[in-house]
Amino acid sequence: MTWISNLFSRYWRNVHLGVAAFLVVVLIYGDVTVNGLVSELFVRVFHYPFNTIKTAVAELTEVSQENDRLRQALVDASVKLSQLEEDRRENARLRAVLGFEPPAGYGLLPARVISVAGERVPLSAVVNRGLDDSLVVYQPVINEDGLIGRVRSISPGFAYVQLLTDPANRVASRVANSRGMGIAKAHLSGSMFLDNFPVQEEIYIGDTIITSGLGGVYPAGLIVGTVKSVDRPEEATFCEIELTPAADFYSLDELFILRPMDP
Amino acid sequence: MKYIPYFIYMVLLGIFQVILRDPTTIYSAHINMAALLVLMLALYKGELAAMWFGIAAGLLIAAPTPQLLGWTALVYGLLGLVGYQVRGKLNLESLYSKLIMMLGGLIVIEIAGLLLFGTDSFWLRLPTVALSSAIYTSLVALLYFLVKEGRVTIKKIKALF
Numbered sequence A: 001m002t003w004i005s006n007l008f009s010r011y012w013r014n015v016h017l018g019v020a021a022f023l024v025v026v027l028i029y030g031d032v033t034v035n036g037l038v039s040e041l042f043v044r045v046f047h048y049p050f051n052t053i054k055t056a057v058a059e060l061t062e063v064s065q066e067n068d069r070l071r072q073a074l075v076d077a078s079v080k081l082s083q084l085e086e087d088r089r090e091n092a093r094l095r096a097v098l099g100f101e102p103p104a105g106y107g108l109l110p111a112r113v114i115s116v117a118g119e120r121v122p123l124s125a126v127v128n129r130g131l132d133d134s135l136v137v138y139q140p141v142i143n144e145d146g147l148i149g150r151v152r153s154i155s156p157g158f159a160y161v162q163l164l165t166d167p168a169n170r171v172a173s174r175v176a177n178s179r180g181m182g183i184a185k186a187h188l189s190g191s192m193f194l195d196n197f198p199v200q201e202e203i204y205i206g207d208t209i210i211t212s213g214l215g216g217v218y219p220a221g222l223i224v225g226t227v228k229s230v231d232r233p234e235e236a237t238f239c240e241i242e243l244t245p246a247a248d249f250y251s252l253d254e255l256f257i258l259r260p261m262d263p
Numbered sequence B: 001m002k003y004i005p006y007f008i009y010m011v012l013l014g015i016f017q018v019i020l021r022d023p024t025t026i027y028s029a030h031i032n033m034a035a036l037l038v039l040m041l042a043l044y045k046g047e048l049a050a051m052w053f054g055i056a057a058g059l060l061i062a063a064p065t066p067q068l069l070g071w072t073a074l075v076y077g078l079l080g081l082v083g084y085q086v087r088g089k090l091n092l093e094s095l096y097s098k099l100i101m102m103l104g105g106l107i108v109i110e111i112a113g114l115l116l117f118g119t120d121s122f123w124l125r126l127p128t129v130a131l132s133s134a135i136y137t138s139l140v141a142l143l144y145f146l147v148k149e150g151r152v153t154i155k156k157i158k159a160l161f
Helices: A002-029 A032-098 B004-024 B033-044 B047-061 B066-090 B095-117 B122-148 B154-160
Strands: A106-117 A124-127 A140-142 A147-154 A159-163 A171-175 A181-186 A192-195 A208-211 A223-231 A240-245 A254-260
Touching: A002 A032, A002 B047, A002 B066, A032 A254, A032 B004, A032 B047, A032 B066, A124 A147, A124 A254, A171 A223, A181 A240, B004 B033, B004 B047, B033 B047, B033 B066, B033 B095, B033 B122, B047 B066, B066 B095, B095 B122
Parallel strands: none
Antiparallel strands: A106 A124, A106 A254, A124 A159, A140 A147, A140 A254, A147 A159, A171 A181, A171 A208, A181 A192, A192 A240, A208 A223, A223 A240
C-alpha cells in the first residue's frame, strides 16, 4: 500500500490539475443541466441569503422614507385642517352677523380685533380701524351679541376700544321691560353690576338690560346683558343687581363700530 | 477543519458580490474581490489552494449566468495557478513587486471578464472598466499589504491626528 501512497503524493498535484481541468471542461462543453445544477447550488448558498438581507434592508429603508413622507403629509394635512377649521368658525361668525341691523341713524363699520389687553379680565382691545377710517373717540363698539365698549383713542391705522369690563367704563342702562334705569359697570373681578337701581322698581332675574341712550355716548336699545341676581337689602335705597354681560369678552373677533349716519 | 477558512472566504465573497459591490463602485470602477482573494491565496498559500479557490470563486461570481460557469471558473483557476507560479519564479518579497503582480493579474482578469461577459464596445470599456477597476482593486490590495506588513497601524493613524 505504501507504493500507492508514494505514487499518489508524487502525482498528487497532477491529479488535482486533472480533476480541475475535467470539471472545467464539463462545465464548458457539458450538458446545460449540469451547469444549471451547479449554478443553482452556488446561488442558493452564496447569493440568495445575502440577497434576502439586501432586499429586506432596502425595503426597510423604503418603509422608513415612506414613513417620513407620510409624517410630513400628516403635518401638512393637520395645518390645512386647522386652517379650514378656522375658516369654518369665521364663516359661522360672519353668517351670524350677516343679518345684524344697526340702531336707527347709525351705520356699521366692521373691524377686526388685533389684540386684547388686561390681566385677569380683558379691559381693552385694539382694532384694525383708525383715523384713516374717520373714527371718532367715544363711538360705540358692538358685536352681534350686544354692547362691547367704546372707542377710547385713535391712531392712523388702529384704535383702542375700552371694553365694558373696564370699571372706568360706565353705561347708562335700563331694564328692557320695566324701563327702570341704572348704571351698568364692571368690577376688576370681571363681574358686572347694575348700580343706582331703586329698590321700588321692578326687576327680575333674566331681565334684559339695554342702554338707555342717556349720556350721549351709546344709542338707546343696545343690549348690555341680563340680570343674574337681584338683592334688595332692607332700608337701602338701591338694589344690588349682578348682570351677565351679553357679549363674551374672552373671545372677541369681529366687531362693529357704530357711526352716526349723515342726516 | 482546514477548509473552513476557505468557506468563510467564499461567504465573504458572496456578501461582497451581493451587498457591497454596488455601494463600493465608483463610476464604472469596481473592486474585483474574487480576483483579489485568489491572488492573495496565490501569494500567501499554496498552488492548489489558490487554483481550487479560483475555480470556486469563478463559479460563485458566474452563478447568475450558468452558460459562463466553465469559462469563469477556468479563468479564475488559471489566475490562482499562474499567480502562484509567478510568485515562486520571481521570488516576490518587496511590497511593490507584490503590488505589480497584483496589478498585472487584475488587468488580465478584467480583460478576460470583458471578453467573457460581453465584448460590446470593448475598447471603450477597456480603460473605463477594466483598467480603472484593476487600479482600484490594486489600491485596496496596497492598503491590505500596508496593514499586513505593519506600515499602517491604528497607532500611526492616531498619531496623525
